[in-house]
Structures are given as C-alpha cells and as structure tokens.
Amino acid sequence: MSAMKTEDAANGKSTANGGGVVYEEGGVTVLSPTDLSEMLAAGTKEVHEKAENTEFVKDFLKGRIRKELFKLGHVALYFTYSAMEEEIERNKEHPQFAPLYFPHELHRRDALARDLEFFYGEDWEDQISISPATQRYVDRIHQIGHEQPALLVAHAYTRYMGDLSGGQVLRKVAQRAMKLPPTGEGLNFYEFDGIHSAKAFKQLYRSRMNELELDTHTKEKIVEEAILAFQFNVEIFGELEEVGKTLQDDVLDAAPAHGEMQGDISQCPYYAAKMAASGGSSYICQMAMTVLKNPSGQVLLAAWIAALAGLAAWYLM
Numbered sequence: 001m002s003a004m005k006t007e008d009a010a011n012g013k014s015t016a017n018g019g020g021v022v023y024e025e026g027g028v029t030v031l032s033p034t035d036l037s038e039m040l041a042a043g044t045k046e047v048h049e050k051a052e053n054t055e056f057v058k059d060f061l062k063g064r065i066r067k068e069l070f071k072l073g074h075v076a077l078y079f080t081y082s083a084m085e086e087e088i089e090r091n092k093e094h095p096q097f098a099p100l101y102f103p104h105e106l107h108r109r110d111a112l113a114r115d116l117e118f119f120y121g122e123d124w125e126d127q128i129s130i131s132p133a134t135q136r137y138v139d140r141i142h143q144i145g146h147e148q149p150a151l152l153v154a155h156a157y158t159r160y161m162g163d164l165s166g167g168q169v170l171r172k173v174a175q176r177a178m179k180l181p182p183t184g185e186g187l188n189f190y191e192f193d194g195i196h197s198a199k200a201f202k203q204l205y206r207s208r209m210n211e212l213e214l215d216t217h218t219k220e221k222i223v224e225e226a227i228l229a230f231q232f233n234v235e236i237f238g239e240l241e242e243v244g245k246t247l248q249d250d251v252l253d254a255a256p257a258h259g260e261m262q263g264d265i266s267q268c269p270y271y272a273a274k275m276a277a278s279g280g281s282s283y284i285c286q287m288a289m290t291v292l293k294n295p296s297g298q299v300l301l302a303a304w305i306a307a308l309a310g311l312a313a314w315y316l317m
C-alpha cells in the first residue's frame with residue numbers, strides 16, 4: 001500500500017512512532033503504511049465489508065427497521081459500551097491507552113441508558129438481559145482490559161471510529177423509519193455533543209493512535225484484535241437476524257420510501273386501498289392471508305371450523 005496523504009487538523013508536527021514516520025509536507029501530514037491508523041484501516045477492510053453486508057445492516061440502511069430489533073440492538077450496545085468504558089476507565093493512565101482517553105467526547109454508556117429508558121420505561125434495567133453473542137464480546141473486552149490493555153485500542157477504534165463515520169446517516173434512517181420524535185429521544189446514542197466536527201475528531205484520533213509507543217508486533221496484535229471486534233459485531237447482527245425471523249411481520253415499524261420497497265407490492269398501503277375499492281378477488285385472498293398470518297385470525301378460523309363440524313355431526317345424527 002502506498003503512503004497516503006491526509007489533512008491533519010490536529011497534529012501539526014513531525015513524530016516518529018514505532019517504526020512508522022509521520023512527517024509534514026506542505027501543510028499536510030504524510031502517513032506511512034506502518035502507522036497504526038493505516039494498518040487498522042487496511043487490516044479491517046475485508047471484515048468491514050462483511051459487516052456492511054449482513055442482512056441486519058442492509059435492512060437497516062433501507063429503512064426496514066423493526067423497532068423490537070432496534071431496541072435489542074441498543075441493549076447489545078449498552079452492555080458492550082458499559083464493558084468497554086469500564087475497562088477504559090481502569091486503563092486511562094496506561095501509557096498505551098492514555099492518549100486515546102476522551103470520555104467527554106466519546107463515551108456512549110449514558111446516552112444508551114437514556115435511549116433504553118425512552119424505549120422500555122423507567123424500569124428498563126429490569127427488562128433487559130444480555131444475549132449470548134454480546135456476552136462473548138463483553139467477556140473478551142474485560143479480558144483485554146485486565147490482561148493486555150494495549151489491545152483495548154482495537155476495541156475503542158472499532159466502535160468509536162465506526163460510530164463517528166456512519167452515525168449521522170443511521171440516526172436519520174432510524175428516526176424516519178420508526179417515526180421517532182425529531183427532538184432526538186431514543187437516538188442519543190448517535191449524538192456526540194462534545195464533538196463539533198466528526199471528520200476533524202477522527203483525524204485527531206488517528207494521529208493519537210499513530211503517536212502511541214508501540215512496536216510492530218503489538219501493532220499487528222491490535223489489528224488482529226480489531227478484526228475480532230468486528231467479528232463480534234457481525235455475530236450480534238446474526239443473532240438479531242435470527243430473532244427477527246421469529247417476530248410477526250406486523251412488528252415491522254419501518255415506513256420506507258416507495259423506491260426502497262423491495263418486491264412485495266402488497267406492502268404499499270395505496271395498493272391495498274385501491275384493491276379494496278375495486279373489490280378485486282386478489283384483495284379478498286390477501287385479506288384471508290392476512291387473517292391466517294395473524295394468531296387471533298387463526299383462532300377465529302379454528303372456532304368457525306369447529307362450529308361447522310358440530311353442526312354437521314348434529315345434522316347427521
């Protein structure tokens with residue numbers, strides 16, 4: 001990979017760092033492929049694409065968001081950030097993490113707690129529980145925090161840089177799809193009040209990562225750990241997809257724009273209204289299917305069949 005140039009609002013000086021050299025060239029910082037930020041971006045490229053292509057994430061981007069799944073996703077994030085920020089606090093003075101300690105700007109635990117209170121009510125803590133995939137992620141974060149604090153960088157990078165990169169888009173999609181209040185309730189997770197420019201902050205964070213005193217072996221271990229962190233996220237998405245299969249369609253709260261609807265025209269309310277007005281037989285079929293899909297419809301139908309069978313038996317007696 002060739003060296004990449006980037007504007008560096010935060011750095012403004014030449015630094016030697018663990019084999020990689022960052023130096024100034026006409027006001028821009030030239031990054032070396034051995035800089036941790038470069039190694040992380042290159043090393044996680046493939047697994048990043050994998051995360052982007054999970055069904056859960058693709059559905060989310062299309063605005064097909066089931067509120068129940070969104071809430072469970074937030075629960076997973078709450079446990080993940082609680083573990084990560086606990087370990088960050090424990091290691092805030094560790095020389096291989098201290099320059100990345102930005103609690104005011106980055107920490108998400110409290111924002112997630114506010115969102116969960118909005119979704120589940122005051123007793124939200126009694127209502128939530130940790131899923132198996134989230135538990136594995138959390139266990140790993142605690143293990144790293146205790147045994148190899150330098151690798152905590154990988155976990156912080158994977159989540160915070162990701163949140164700063166796609167957060168605003170996801171916030172807008174979620175708000176529109178779930179018709180959440182424009183005032184931001186339920187979406188605090190996506191709000192970084194302490195950060196004016198996500199782009200400038202990411203540059204600062206990258207330059208801080210590059211200034212850490214790390215040898216090449218440790219940098220490689222951090223990249224491996226970041227890949228693992230992405231995989232934990234992918235596992236959680238997989239778990240949410242499985243839960244999604246068990247939910248009734250009517251839990252689908254999203255209201256995607258017309259062009260975003262894929263294939264199933266019966267989802268269009270205008271189509272249903274038009275068919276009802278014209279008395280089309282396919283609409284009657286659709287109605288029957290809707291009744292059958294609905295558990296209370298199934299009970300009603302079973303009751304009708306039982307009554308008819310009883311009537312036939314009485315007539316034949």
Ligand code: HEM
Nearest residue numbers: 037040041051052057061157158159161162165166230233
């Ligand atoms: C909806 C799916 C996703 C899309 C479309 C997406 C898109 C992007 C884009 C465009 C960037 C580059 C931003 C920039 O150059 O400033 C980025 C960066 C990043 N994303 Fe994602 N992303 C997605 C999902 C994820 C997930 C699930 C994670 C991890 C859990 C993640 C972690 C990251 C990280 C760590 C970076 C920083 C890369 C770097 O600059 O080194 N992303 N993402």
